[in-house]
Amino acid sequence: MSSYTPPKVWVHDAANGGKWAHINRPVSGATHDKALPVGKHPLQLYSLGTPNGQKVTIMLEELLALGHSGAEYDAFLINIGEGDQFGSGFVGINPNSKIPALVDYSGGKPVPVFESASILVYLAEKFGELLPTEAIPRAQAFNWLFWVHGAAPYLGGGFGHFYAYAPEKFEYPINRFTMEVKRQLDVLDKRLAHNRFLAGEHYSIADIATWPWYGNLVLNNAYEAAEFLQVADYQHVIRWAKEIAERPAVQRGRIVNKAMGDGPKVLNRHSASDIDEALAES
Secondary structure, eight states: OOOOOOOSSOOOOTTOSGGGTTTOOSOOSOSBOOOOOOOSSSEEEEEOSSHHHHHHHHHHHHHHHTTOGGGOEEEEEOOGGGTGGGBHHHHHHOTTOOSOEEEEOTTSSOEEEESHHHHHHHHHHHHTOSSOOSHHHHHHHHHHHHHHHHHHHIIIIIIIIIIIIOSSOOHHHHHHHHHHHHHHHHHHHHHHTSOSBTTBSSOOHHHHHHIIIIIHHHTTOSTTOHHHHTGGGOHHHHHHHHHHHTOHHHHHHTTBTOOSSSSOOBSSBSSHHHHHHHHHHO
């Protein structure tokens, strides 16, 4: 096996990096001027239907299902493959240039919110839903919310990148991140063996944050890696994933800003009928 010796000083090679090389760079900030569109609803979402994007659209659809009309939203597609996240408007609300990003206009002065966990907590507190108020389940919800935001980069940027997207396959990183993802699945499986949901008996933002990553993974909707990872070993995770997948709000939210893959897609969402029509046609 050939080995790599790091240079004394690292230099960015723009041609190296596979599928996403043209948008990866070692600096931040806008690359071009582009204002963001603004729809008619109080909440304006700028996103893409990746696992991180699905968290927020599922949350919004759950809030609407609970009867909160103030959770009506416009969702505009941010095509990261085309570099939309580096437009001046998007960078203005999220200097980290990552989806999703939300702007709340309901209070008069716009409130920008970025990072998917921050958006979930913001919406849960705004509407008083999907975040327990009792001390123990609330702490558990936050424990697992923070867990997934520390864990998922190993699944997405680690395992997913080297297993599915890297221009070359190398044994060491695939083995390293496979081992960690299986450990994480075991952590979840042990938790869900004694709890219906991650915070306890009630569905919460912890589940909404975790399902798009680990639920999609064990249902073989991510990286086509279910057999490779032997996900059948994690029966409690599979039970949890299937139960959540059957929720109407999850089925609705997971297709918003979806630009790739099979099945129904809603590139931009401005009303419930946009989703209704896409699901009816599928």
